[in-house]
Amino acid sequence: MSLIDRALVRALPAVPRRVVRRVSGRYIAGEELADAVRCVRKLNAEGKMATLDVLGEEIASRAEATALVDEYLAALDAIEAEDLDSNLSVKLTGFGLKLDLDFCRVNLTRLVKAAAGRGRFVRIDMEDASTTDDTLALYRGLRAAGHDNIGIVLQASLRRTHDDVHALAPLRPNVRLCKGIYVEPATIAYQGYDTVRYSFAQALEALLEAGSYVGIATHDDWVLSEALALVDRFELTPDQYEFQMLLGVREDLGAELVREGHRLRIYVPYGRQWYEYSLRRLQENPRIATYVARDTLSRLRP
Numbered sequence: 001m002s003l004i005d006r007a008l009v010r011a012l013p014a015v016p017r018r019v020v021r022r023v024s025g026r027y028i029a030g031e032e033l034a035d036a037v038r039c040v041r042k043l044n045a046e047g048k049m050a051t052l053d054v055l056g057e058e059i060a061s062r063a064e065a066t067a068l069v070d071e072y073l074a075a076l077d078a079i080e081a082e083d084l085d086s087n088l089s090v091k092l093t094g095f096g097l098k099l100d101l102d103f104c105r106v107n108l109t110r111l112v113k114a115a116a117g118r119g120r121f122v123r124i125d126m127e128d129a130s131t132t133d134d135t136l137a138l139y140r141g142l143r144a145a146g147h148d149n150i151g152i153v154l155q156a157s158l159r160r161t162h163d164d165v166h167a168l169a170p171l172r173p174n175v176r177l178c179k180g181i182y183v184e185p186a187t188i189a190y191q192g193y194d195t196v197r198y199s200f201a202q203a204l205e206a207l208l209e210a211g212s213y214v215g216i217a218t219h220d221d222w223v224l225s226e227a228l229a230l231v232d233r234f235e236l237t238p239d240q241y242e243f244q245m246l247l248g249v250r251e252d253l254g255a256e257l258v259r260e261g262h263r264l265r266i267y268v269p270y271g272r273q274w275y276e277y278s279l280r281r282l283q284e285n286p287r288i289a290t291y292v293a294r295d296t297l298s299r300l301r302p
């Protein structure tokens with residue numbers, strides 16, 4: 001972590017809420033479901049798909065987890081009513097992963113069944129390494145119970161990911177592959193920027209070899225060019241993979257991918273917990289603070 005990263009993160013809680021809101025405004029659709037619907041409609045009109053993330057993973061009680069599931073069900077209704085091209089992304093800690101695994105399973109199953117009834121897909125986001133085993137176990141359990149409209153996320157920064165790719169291969173999982181946003185210790189995670197990039201390319205190759213549908217989630221030019229080379233080598237048609245990006249990040253690059261005929265899905269977070277979410281994300285990975293600061297400054301420049 002560089003000195004600049006550290007200084008930026010230390011200064012964050014002192015930044016007025018309205019300033020955080022303005023800066024995070026381009027990365028978050030808004031507070032309400034109606035804001036998210038507007039945002040997805042616009043993305044769809046630009047030829048991009050979406051995945052909705054209801055902010056609220058920091059829950060402390062069963063009642064809060066149930067309320068979050070209900071919000072997801074409302075989002076599902078809106079997606080259907082508005083005929084949007086969007087699926088859902090969920091963080092299992094928000095569904096009670098750390099409270100009670102069975103309770104979390106019931107919550108996830110409720111949403112996955114409701115989504116299946118509407119022909120929609122649910123992506124289980126991957127959180128910090130303390131949740132990986134339980135998250136994969138819940139995913140496997142739901143697949144074993146016959147639910148196919150769910151997917152998992154694997155993080156290239158984790159040393160275990162290559163073993164996970166091989167262990168999951170018989171399921172031909174639908175995987176979002178990303179670098180991993182959480183800062184993890186060297187015992188379990190690669191620390192070098194280039195090592196993580198290389199790990200990403202290797203994991204992607206192994207997943208495609210296993211016949212997985214992969215959501216290639218990155219804004220990194222090097223990783224993107226490796227991914228495009230693999231797409232060529234495996235002779236994939238555009239319906240056999242997709243690229244994924246975060247709302248508001250490298251939109252120029254996203255537009256270029258769409259122009260070239262690739263499918264692109266945008267991750268759209270929304271919800272009343274935008275402030276807590278913004279601070280937590282930045283504190284979890286101080287490098288993001290530098291990205292955001294750099295991007296904001298470049299937009300201010302004439």
Ligand SMILES: Cc1cc2nc3c(=O)[nH]c(=O)nc-3n(C[C@H](O)[C@H](O)[C@H](O)COP(=O)(O)OP(=O)(O)OC[C@H]3O[C@@H](n4cnc5c(N)ncnc54)[C@H](O)[C@@H]3O)c2cc1C
Nearest residue numbers: 125126153178179180181217218219220244245246267291
């Ligand atoms: C659709 C999607 C879903 C994700 N889901 C998960 C998940 O479930 N679990 C998880 O651990 N991680 C997730 N991530 C985050 C991911 O792991 C990385 O932390 C993030 O994508 C940055 O890595 P990068 O490949 O873009 O490369 P980087 O080298 O980190 O970024 C490349 C460039 O992209 C820009 N950039 C990247 N991120 C940001 C940002 N947040 N704000 C502003 N600019 C930025 C910068 O210009 C940077 O130079 C997800 C990412 C995406 C795109």
